Amino acid sequence: MKRNIFSLLKGNYIKYTIIQIFVAVAAFLGLLNPVFTRTIVDDIITDGKKQLLLPVLGCMLLATVLRLGIRYICQMNLEKITQKIVLNLRRQTFRKLMELDFSYFDRHGAGEMMTQMTTDIDITRQFLAHCIYVSLENITLFFGSLLILIFYIDAKLSSMLFFVMPVVVILTVSLAKEQKEKYRRLRQVHADLNTVVGENIWAQRVVKAFVREEYENNRMAKVNEAFRQGQIDISNTSRKYLPFIQNIHGIIQLYLVVVGGIFVMKGIITLGELVMFNSMIWMITGPLSGAGFLINEAISGFASYEKLMDLMEAKPKIIDKNRSRKLETIKGKVEFKNVSLRYQNSQALRDVSFVAEQGTSVGIIGQTGSGKSSLIHLLGRFYDPDSGAVFLDDHYIKDIDLEVIRNAVATSQQEVFLFSDTVSANIAYGCPKATAEEIRQAAKYAMADEFIQKLPEGYDTVIGERGVTLSGGQKQRLALARAILKQPSVLVLDDTTSALDSETEKEIQKKLREICQDKTLFIISQKISSVKDCDQILVLQDGAVIQKGTHEELLAEEGGYYQSVYKHQYGGVING
Numbered sequence: 001m002k003r004n005i006f007s008l009l010k011g012n013y014i015k016y017t018i019i020q021i022f023v024a025v026a027a028f029l030g031l032l033n034p035v036f037t038r039t040i041v042d043d044i045i046t047d048g049k050k051q052l053l054l055p056v057l058g059c060m061l062l063a064t065v066l067r068l069g070i071r072y073i074c075q076m077n078l079e080k081i082t083q084k085i086v087l088n089l090r091r092q093t094f095r096k097l098m099e100l101d102f103s104y105f106d107r108h109g110a111g112e113m114m115t116q117m118t119t120d121i122d123i124t125r126q127f128l129a130h131c132i133y134v135s136l137e138n139i140t141l142f143f144g145s146l147l148i149l150i151f152y153i154d155a156k157l158s159s160m161l162f163f164v165m166p167v168v169v170i171l172t173v174s175l176a177k178e179q180k181e182k183y184r185r186l187r188q189v190h191a192d193l194n195t196v197v198g199e200n201i202w203a204q205r206v207v208k209a210f211v212r213e214e215y216e217n218n219r220m221a222k223v224n225e226a227f228r229q230g231q232i233d234i235s236n237t238s239r240k241y242l243p244f245i246q247n248i249h250g251i252i253q254l255y256l257v258v259v260g261g262i263f264v265m266k267g268i269i270t271l272g273e274l275v276m277f278n279s280m281i282w283m284i285t286g287p288l289s290g291a292g293f294l295i296n297e298a299i300s301g302f303a304s305y306e307k308l309m310d311l312m313e314a315k316p317k318i319i320d321k322n323r324s325r326k327l328e329t330i331k332g333k334v335e336f337k338n339v340s341l342r343y344q345n346s347q348a349l350r351d352v353s354f355v356a357e358q359g360t361s362v363g364i365i366g367q368t369g370s371g372k373s374s375l376i377h378l379l380g381r382f383y384d385p386d387s388g389a390v391f392l393d394d395h396y397i398k399d400i401d402l403e404v405i406r407n408a409v410a411t412s413q414q415e416v417f418l419f420s421d422t423v424s425a426n427i428a429y430g431c432p433k434a435t436a437e438e439i440r441q442a443a444k445y446a447m448a449d450e451f452i453q454k455l456p457e458g459y460d461t462v463i464g465e466r467g468v469t470l471s472g473g474q475k476q477r478l479a480l481a482r483a484i485l486k487q488p489s490v491l492v493l494d495d496t497t498s499a500l501d502s503e504t505e506k507e508i509q510k511k512l513r514e515i516c517q518d519k520t521l522f523i524i525s526q527k528i529s530s531v532k533d534c535d536q537i538l539v540l541q542d543g544a545v546i547q548k549g550t551h552e553e554l555l556a557e558e559g560g561y562y563q564s565v566y567k568h569q570y571g572g573v574i575n576g
């Protein structure tokens with residue numbers, strides 16, 4: 001897609017052009033009435049040719065009706081075309097969002113994207129539907145009446161307009177220049193405003209729980225003020241120029257009364273011509289004074305379109321090479337070789353290496369921020385490592401189809417997102433074709449069946465509706481069921497059981513071991529009890545694996561991190 005806003009019209013160029021030609025025709029018809037007025041004054045009133053009255057009035061009526069009719073049809077069709085374009089644009093931008101990877105979302109706020117999907121698209125449409133239409137109408141009126149005045153009435157009388165016009169052009173161009181940056185800034189502040197409002201709606205519980213209402217009010221006040229300032233800036237700039245542009249109308253009017261009067265008295269032009277000139281003046285000054293507004297609208301349109309293009313041109317970093325050698329399934333062996341990962345401003349993983357054979361379990365333990373989740377993100381190839389390599393079933397991960405990877409690796413996270421849909425739809429999110437029986441089975445493994453049965457409509461209960469809310473532990477179990485249902489080759493529990501009591505956790509782990517005979521299981525936790533039965537345990541600190549081994553081996557490492565955590569969590573007694 002090109003940076004040229006008109007490329008949006010692709011496929012509609014001809015229709016759009018025809019409409020715009022008719023817009024010009026309608027404007028041209030508007031030019032006729034002053035001409036007829038001259039005939040009425042000069043030929044009918046002054047010269048007494050009464051037989052002309054009816055035909056002239058008829059023509060005026062016809063021109064008016066035609067003009068209004070054509071305008072109506074043009075507007076209707078422009079609306080249709082541009083709404084269709086917007087529909088496509090919204091679809092394309094949304095698809096683009098779906099295509100982009102984690103790193104894009106890390107760098108761009110939700111408000112920014114919301115603004116792109118809503119306001120920017122609307123403003124772009126407004127440009128194509130309204131701004132161009134009015135501009136064309138104005139241009140026709142302006143040059144049409146200018147030509148009529150010069151060639152039909154009197155070049156000398158009209159010559160004044162040539163002194164005025166450059167002034168208006170200069171003013172309009174300077175206005176456009178000044179406004180450009182301001183609109184760009186306003187557009188950014190608008191996105192920030194959306195971010196703050198959005199975050200406060202989504203994270204309202206957090207805000208309340210941490211009594212941060214005042215802080216959030218202040219944050220809002222800041223962007224709100226910035227938005228106001230942006231609007232004021234724009235309107236101040238407009239106000240600096242618009243009076244000049246608009247007062248030109250008055251100056252021309254004054255000139256006309258004085259000079260036109262003299263011309264009539266001297267017999268250079270007729271009274272009818274003066275009347276005609278007078279009624280054509282607004283067709284010249286109207287477009288001139290409207291130019292400022294149209295420039296604002298156009299600049300705002302370009303600014304929004306540019307933002308849309310920023311999104312459309314964004315490239316996902318994770319690229320599916322679509323190798324011909326297609327791996328259909330992954331059995332579950334995982335290997336990390338000297339893997340390091342860096343986000344924009346923090347080193348998340350340092351030289352991580354380990355091998356997990358198919359059918360084994362890996363426990364990962366470490367403090368918050370030690371890089372546990374980052375390691376898992378690499379496993380699903382949501383990011384690519386900066387150095388080192390990840391292998392699945394001994395295949396370099398970049399050589400495997402993304403879809404194959406994502407189908408093979410299922411993660412259930414601590415932070416669960418549930419859609420406002422039924423419980424079964426939420427569990428079956430990754431496998432829409434799953435039968436009710438399969439869904440229930442997955443829920444049983446995740447120890448969720450029992451509480452789901454107790455919900456008002458069981459598996460058909462819509463989450464978030466009529467006050468149906470779930471506890472953190474219940475949400476985690478739904479997420480776990482969602483991951484289990486996918487029957488992945490690699491199942492990851494990323495702090496999934498943090499909100500569960502240890503009895504339930506033990507029960508779930510027992511069930512998981514049953515179904516994970518041939519699968520590779522990753523259990524991430526800060527609790528020793530969650531990982532101690534794993535075949536191997538990785539201890540992460542600051543992104544590096546500082547200890548590796550079985551529970552017994554790690555416990556035996558005197559003075560090791562694992563041992564100290566164990567002592568802390570088990571009250572100092574070491575008994576395996």
Ligand SMILES: Nc1ncnc2c1ncn2[C@@H]1O[C@H](COP(=O)(O)OP(=O)(O)O)[C@@H](O)[C@H]1O
Binds near residue numbers: 373375
């Ligand atoms: N999307 C991200 N963008 C930038 N930094 C991140 C991102 N995700 C995590 N980090 C940083 O990387 C480090 C490791 O985070 P993470 O893997 O989430 O740790 P853990 O899961 O062990 O709590 C932390 O310092 C965290 O702040």
Ligand SMILES: [Mg+2]
Binds near residue numbers: 372373374494495
């Ligand atoms: Mg984490």
